[in-house]
Amino acid sequence: MISKPELSIPEPTLRRLPRYYNYLKELLKVGREIVSCTHIGKDLDLDPPQIRKDLAFTGIRGVPKVGYQVEVLLKSIEDFFGWNNIDEAFLVGAGNMGRALIGYQGFSRYGFKIIAAFDNAPEIIGQTINGVEVLPLSKIKSLCKRMNVKIGVIATPAHAAQEVAEMMIAGGIRGIWNFAPAEIRAPEGVIVQNENLATGLAVLCKKLQMLQQSGKFRQEVEK
Amino acid sequence: MISKPELSIPEPTLRRLPRYYNYLKELLKVGREIVSCTHIGKDLDLDPPQIRKDLAFTGIRGVPKVGYQVEVLLKSIEDFFGWNNIDEAFLVGAGNMGRALIGYQGFSRYGFKIIAAFDNAPEIIGQTINGVEVLPLSKIKSLCKRMNVKIGVIATPAHAAQEVAEMMIAGGIRGIWNFAPAEIRAPEGVIVQNENLATGLAVLCKKLQMLQQSGKFRQEVEK
Structure with a gap:
């Protein structure tokens, strides 16, 4: 496969x-x-x-x-x-999460650069975030093809994620980094990396809960 | 341990x-x-x-x-x-990443709520982000104690992360969710959950690279 x-x-x-x-x-x-x-x-x-x-x-x-x-x-x-070569990526969803990703210090160290953002909201389109322009979502497919972009980042609400993924794939994107809290179905030949923030949170809270239940926590606190 | x-x-x-x-x-x-x-x-x-x-x-x-x-x-x-009980948390670093976390839809589903944010920058202190007030970082220790908050979220630049973690721990925080791209050292009894975004990215890019090298990628594209 x-x-x-x-x-x-x-x-x-x-x-x-x-x-x-x-x-x-x-x-x-x-x-x-x-x-x-x-x-x-x-x-x-x-x-x-x-x-x-x-x-x-x-x-x-x-x-x-x-x-x-x-x-x-x-x-x-x-x-x-291959961090010596820069991978160029498109991002969809220029809300808080999208902005955070565009502005995240340290991606460049990993040979990764978001070169354009896409959104549906008229009030966001045309804005420039950390030097990255926000374009209308309708243009993503043709721009992916023209610029030969192979990586897409999804930072939309959950309900929009699948549709956006399909637009990306139609444009030739082969690797999707998904921050939307939704499972994305992709055909063979496309890699999806899910980044569900709530997962890390659940692990942390559960460990904390187990620590508290173990009793060691209380002793520690009382010291 | x-x-x-x-x-x-x-x-x-x-x-x-x-x-x-x-x-x-x-x-x-x-x-x-x-x-x-x-x-x-x-x-x-x-x-x-x-x-x-x-x-x-x-x-x-x-x-x-x-x-x-x-x-x-x-x-x-x-x-x-335990998602029926709400875990209240403090966040430090109200930049883009911090704002994204405060505004992230779906944490509430997981019984998790950021109830206050802290920052050092005078222009950010006093702002309200999605109903969450940004307070001066100097207050975090006393507020942790007074409000009995046990979970802290770090969304600062890398260089500030360790110091912020120590302030949190001094205030009684036992679980740290770290988004800064830095390793945090914590004493026994404190759980640190690192959320290094670049890790997911590295995995995605490497898988894509391996796919391309396997030759299957090219065939797929040419179809």
């Missing part, structure tokens, strides 16, 4: 690699040149053998009992993700 | 349950009364036995060869997460 390519790289690894990257950037800032998996593991609360395995996917090997050169490791992760 | 309570419920399960919940809400809207794991699995592209296992954590059992009553299942997930 094309919509689910056999990924030789596990998704948890893909999710951890940017975390290592951010962490290594911080190390570099404070002048650190060499780092070991043990050290990374301690700081990020992860298992060192797992870290070694994750990093190996980028094609790098550390020196036993020494570790990795921080700069070389950063470069290896950058190359792995 | 208190910061990492032994969770009898796996995190992937915790992450999937809100997804089932959203999906079931949609089913309810279109008038569906009974649903099976096979059906859910088909729609959400998940393994039915896994779904059955996940749902069992909420204390529900389906009827063999029939399934679950949609409404009862929804109620079971709500009770499991």
Whole structure:
């Protein structure tokens, strides 16, 4: 199935690699040149053998009992993700979430740039947000094709998400980053990455609840 | 260790349950009364036995060869997460991301409410965003204590995140939902849920790249 390519790289690894990257950037800032998996593991609360395995996917090997050169490791992760090439993306839905995404510091570091936004609301169309123009939604299909844009970001309300996804796909978009709290159905050959904010929230609240129920919480608070 | 309570419920399960919940809400809207794991699995592209296992954590059992009553299942997930009780939270950083979070439709469904925002910028302090007042950051510690708020949301730039987390913790906050692209160090007894947006992006872009490299992508496009 094309919509689910056999990924030789596990998704948890893909999710951890940017975390290592951010962490290594911080190390570099404070002048650190060499780092070991043990050290990374301690700081990020992860298992060192797992870290070694994750990093190996980028094609790098550390020196036993020494570790990795921080700069070389950063470069290896950058190359792995192709962050040296900028992926241009269109965003639909220039409400608060859309604006937050357009203005988010740090996407450029990951080779990602929102080059235009689309919306339906006449009062929003024509605005410029952080240098990004808001265009009428009706133009998205033709502009996707003309500009050969392959990534779309959906930041609309839930009820609009599916329709917007279909417009994007009709324009040739192959990767959808979905922030709308709705499941999107996409045909084979299109990758959908759901970013349901409420999921992280639910996990946090449940952990907190379990902590409270365990009784340890109360003891801690009373200390 | 208190910061990492032994969770009898796996995190992937915790992450999937809100997804089932959203999906079931949609089913309810279109008038569906009974649903099976096979059906859910088909729609959400998940393994039915896994779904059955996940749902069992909420204390529900389906009827063999029939399934679950949609409404009862929804109620079971709500009770499991405690979404009937509202968790009140403070947010720090009333920039675009903070505003997006304050205005995000759908958190209330998950028993979560941001009741006040805090910022350092004089031009933002005193504003009201979607009914939520922005207060000076210096007040957060005393207000946390007085209002007994246990959840904090960080939507600041990376460099401010650790300091803000420490102010929250000093005020008695035990669960931090972190949107700043920075790792937060917290003492035992405090749960940190990181929401690094760039991670989802990296996964999407890498999958797209692998799809393209597999050659299937080009064939698809040329069809």
